[in-house]
Structure formats: C-alpha cells, structure tokens
Amino acid sequence: FLRSYNRRARAEATVHFVSDPAVAHRALIENADDLSSRPAAIFPVFLASLRDGRRNDNMTTASYGPHWRALRCNLASGILHPSRLASLAPLLQEAAETLVGGLSTRGEIEKAAGLRVRGPVTAAAFALSTRLCFGDSVDDAHRHAMGRVTRDSMLAIGELSPRFDGSMLSKLVNWRALGRISALLGRQAELYRPLIAAAAARKQSHSGLCGGVFQPYVDSLLDLRVPADDGDARRALRETELVGLLFEFLGAGTGSVVTCAEWALAHLIDQPEVQDKLRREINDDADAGGKSLRTGMPYLNAVVLESLRMHPPVPIILRAAHGEGARAVGGAATVSVPASGLRVMFNLGHIGRDRKMWADPGEFRPERFLAGGEAEDVGPTPGSKEIRMMPFGAGSRHCPGVGMGMMLIKCFLAALVREFEWAPDCSGRVDMTELDGFLKMMKKPLSARVKQHA
Numbered sequence: 001f002l003r004s005y006n007r008r009a010r011a012e013a014t015v016h017f018v019s020d021p022a023v024a025h026r027a028l029i030e031n032a033d034d035l036s037s038r039p040a041a042i043f044p045v046f047l048a049s050l051r052d053g054r055r056n057d058n059m060t061t062a063s064y065g066p067h068w069r070a071l072r073c074n075l076a077s078g079i080l081h082p083s084r085l086a087s088l089a090p091l092l093q094e095a096a097e098t099l100v101g102g103l104s105t106r107g108e109i110e111k112a113a114g115l116r117v118r119g120p121v122t123a124a125a126f127a128l129s130t131r132l133c134f135g136d137s138v139d140d141a142h143r144h145a146m147g148r149v150t151r152d153s154m155l156a157i158g159e160l161s162p163r164f165d166g167s168m169l170s171k172l173v174n175w176r177a178l179g180r181i182s183a184l185l186g187r188q189a190e191l192y193r194p195l196i197a198a199a200a201a202r203k204q205s206h207s208g209l210c211g212g213v214f215q216p217y218v219d220s221l222l223d224l225r226v227p228a229d230d231g232d233a234r235r236a237l238r239e240t241e242l243v244g245l246l247f248e249f250l251g252a253g254t255g256s257v258v259t260c261a262e263w264a265l266a267h268l269i270d271q272p273e274v275q276d277k278l279r280r281e282i283n284d285d286a287d288a289g290g291k292s293l294r295t296g297m298p299y300l301n302a303v304v305l306e307s308l309r310m311h312p313p314v315p316i317i318l319r320a321a322h323g324e325g326a327r328a329v330g331g332a333a334t335v336s337v338p339a340s341g342l343r344v345m346f347n348l349g350h351i352g353r354d355r356k357m358w359a360d361p362g363e364f365r366p367e368r369f370l371a372g373g374e375a376e377d378v379g380p381t382p383g384s385k386e387i388r389m390m391p392f393g394a395g396s397r398h399c400p401g402v403g404m405g406m407m408l409i410k411c412f413l414a415a416l417v418r419e420f421e422w423a424p425d426c427s428g429r430v431d432m433t434e435l436d437g438f439l440k441m442m443k444k445p446l447s448a449r450v451k452q453h454a
C-alpha cells in the first residue's frame with residue numbers, strides 16, 4: 001500500500017520547469033484559463049485548515065473560481081486600483097521621507113564604513129503596508145512585532161521544499177518547516193486579532209480613513225461577502241481567512257519591493273555613471289511627486305525595469321496546468337495529466353535573461369528600455385503578443401500590486417539617490433551573488449558608503 005501510495009504521489013508531483021519565454025507565452029497568455037490555478041498542496045493551506053477543519057485560502061492559494069474572483073476584485077478595485085495611485089502618492093512620499101530622514105541621522109562612522117540599507121528600507125516599506133492594511137492607529141511596538149512575524153513566516157515558507165506536495169512523505173521531510181509555519185500562523189492571529197476588532201468597531205462608528213484618503217484593506221475585507229460553500233448565498237470571511245489575507249498583503253507589499261530596491265541600488269553603486277545620470281533626471285524633475293513617479297522620469301522607470309528583468313524578486317511562479325495548457329507546457333505527447341493538473345514552475349530569472357530575447361542579458365543597461373532601445377515597448381507586465389520578462393507574472397493570476405509596487409520602488413529609489421551619493425563600502429566591490437530562496441535577494445546584504453548631498 002505504502003509503495004503504491006508513494007508511487008502515485010511521485011507521479012502527481014512531477015514538476016515541469018519552464019524557462020523559455022515562448023513556452024511561457026503559449027501557456028500563460030494563449031491558454032490562460034487552463035493555467036489559472038496554483039497547485040494547492042504546495043502551500044501550507046492545509047495547515048491553516050487544520051485549525052478549523054476547512055480550507056482557509058488567501059488570494060494566492062485560492063483556486064480559480066468565484067471565491068478567488070471576489071477576493072481579487074476587492075483588492076484590485078479597492079486600494080490597488082490604478083485610479084487610487086494618485087491619492088496613495090502622498091503616503092508613499094511620506095514613507096520615503098521617513099526613510100531618508102532615518103538614514104541621515106545614522107552615525108558618520110557607519111555611513112563611511114558601510115551602511116546596510118536592507119533593514120531601513122524594509123522598515124519603511126512595512127510601515128507603509130501596515131498603514132494601508134490597518135489604518136493609522138497601529139503603535140510602533142505592535143508594528144515591530146508584526147514585522148518580525150511576517151519576516152519569520154516568509155523565511156519558514158521559503159524553507160519548505162518547492163517539491164512539497166502534501167503527501168505523507170513530504171510532510172515528514174518538511175516537518176521542521178511545517179511546525180514553524182504552524183506556530184507562526186498562531187502568532188499572526190494573536191497580533192492581528194485586536195486590529196481586526198478595532199476595524200470592526202470603526203465600521204460601527206463610520207470613522208477611520210487612512211491618511212484621510214482611503215479605507216484600509218482590513219475594513220474592505222470586513223465588508224466583503226464571498227460565495228458560501230452551499231448554494232447562492234454569500235458569507236463574511238472567517239477570522240482564519242482574514243489573517244491569511246492580511247499576512248499576504250503585508251508580506252507581498254514589503255519583501256519584493258525591498259528586494260528590487262536593494263538590487264537597483266547595488267547596480268547604481270557598481271555603475272556610478274548610471275547613478276549620476278539618474279540623479280540628474282531626478283534633480284531636473286520639477287514635480288518630484290506623484291505624477292512623475294507614475295508617468296514621468298523615463299530613466300528612473302528604466303532603471304527599475306532593468307533591475308526587475310535581471311533579478312525578479314519572486315524567482316519562480318507556480319501553476320497547475322490542465323487541458324491544452326498542459327500540452328502547451330509538456331508537449332503534444334503529454335498523455336497523463338493528474339486530476340490536480342500538471343505542476344509547472346516558471347523560472348522568471350531565466351526568462352528575463354533569455355539570449356534569444358535580450359542582447360547581453362547579463363549586463364545592467366537601463367538604456368534598453370528608453371525610446372529607440374531594444375525594449376522600449378516592454379513594461380512590467382507582458383502584453384498579449386510576446387513575453388520578454390514577467391517579474392509580476394502573467395495571465396489572469398498576475399500580480400495585482402504591479403502599479404503600487406512600481407511606484408513605491410521608484411519613490412524610494414528617487415529619494416535615496418536625490419539625497420545621498422552611493423559608493424562601495426570599504427571592501428571596494430559589490431557582491432552580486434543571488435540568494436537561492438523564496439525571494440531572490442542579494443546573498444550578501446548590500447553595504448555602501450553613503451555621502452549626503454549638501
């Protein structure tokens with residue numbers, strides 16, 4: 001029995017790796033509907049479900065269908081809607097100013113020997129995400145505790161083998177990471193519970209716009225009604241679902257943004273002429289605020305895109321492929337597709353450095369994204385014609401935070417380059433080795449000599 005169980009689990013767990021942009025296009029764009037779910041077993045959904053015996057999906061883990069659609073519409077038409085980006089801009093600017101202010105007051109010795117930027121940028125991005133999620137009333141100690149648990153949860157999820165398939169064998173192999181994830185889910189619930197209760201009380205008194213401009217994410221989740229499991233009725237979200245969705249927002253809004261900002265700064269240090277050119281554009285920009293960050297400053301946009309092309313913060317995306325979509329990935333000879341779908345991993349790092357698509361793909365050259373460059377029409381998400389890079393994914397499950405993510409990275413980078421000059425630390429070089437993990441961070445956190453402009 002055990003042997004046949006393991007054989008079946010192994011067959012179902014066969015993973016197809018896609019690094020070819022043409023195959024990714026065939027699968028994710030031409031057969032989008034057949035690749036619109038992620039393999040559920042990979043995610044620790046079942047751990048959350050152990051708590052109350054039900055699946056407790058967040059948006060990432062939800063199967064393509066009415067439940068996912070309700071969650072996605074709520075976020076994409078609420079806080080993250082492109083028309084809201086203008087009103088979010090002042091909050092983003094405030095976060096960037098706090099970041100720069102904090103770095104300015106660091107000791108001169110630290111600045112001269114080598115300043116590590118990952119911590120301060122993470123703190124600034126997390127403070128903003130917390131504000132968007134819960135409003136303006138979260139105190140510092142509570143926010144720091146949530147920051148720690150978010151970071152630890154991401155690390156624990158990263159420890160889970162990408163081949164984890166929910167089988168008994170893989171649970172045994174991953175028992176340590178699963179135990180940690182389970183404990184951290186409990187801690188998240190403890191920390192979010194009072195903030196959810198405060199949002200419910202706010203709702204009663206019709207108060208509490210964040211920054212005076214918009215409804216925090218948690219408030220919208222309390223208002224949301226999702227399809228009930230039986231019939232046409234709709235129901236409110238359960239506490240365990242709320243916790244999962246809030247963690248998803250805090251994690252997604254922080255880690256990828258920080259990873260991209262750090263890589264971009266690393267390249268600006270490595271190529272001072274690119275840094276100078278960027279600084280000139282930023283200084284010449286009359287409106288250093290919201291509109292420029294969205295549609296102006298082409299070189300800043302190009303620097304961020306080039307960084308995302310070379311180092312997509314989320315290195316792998318996962319899908320379960322069915323029908324024609326499975327054949328688009330596995331080839332015409334694909335005969336047996338498990339009921340749960342063919343498991344597919346798209347390697348975003350390889351796709352952005354494909355030699356057929358890019359000249360000198362290993363070189364950091366933002367000019368390729370400017371008018372007349374080889375990639376002048378390429379944006380953060382692929383169009384319908386071809387895929388050349390896809391740092392925010394592609395198809396119906398692409399990242400809903402692309403607009404806010406791009407704007408936040410640009411806002412941080414513009415502030416950091418306007419305010420400081422960046423140079424290698426006393427080691428004299430920038431180590432560009434990538435960390436093999438859930439997020440493709442710099443293996444050695446960036447440390448830089450920083451000189452403040454007069």
Ligand code: HEM
Pocket residue numbers: 059060061072248249252253254256257260312313314317318390391392393394395396397398399400401402404405406409
């Ligand atoms: C530099 C910033 C970011 C990067 C590089 C990034 C990247 C990604 C990628 C690669 C995916 C998977 C897409 C796919 O499977 O096709 C994703 C999904 C997602 N991202 Fe982002 N992301 C970023 C920022 C954000 C922000 C700011 C938020 C929200 C606050 C966010 C929320 C989400 C959510 C909820 C999903 C799941 C969507 C679904 O399954 O429908 N992300 N992101």
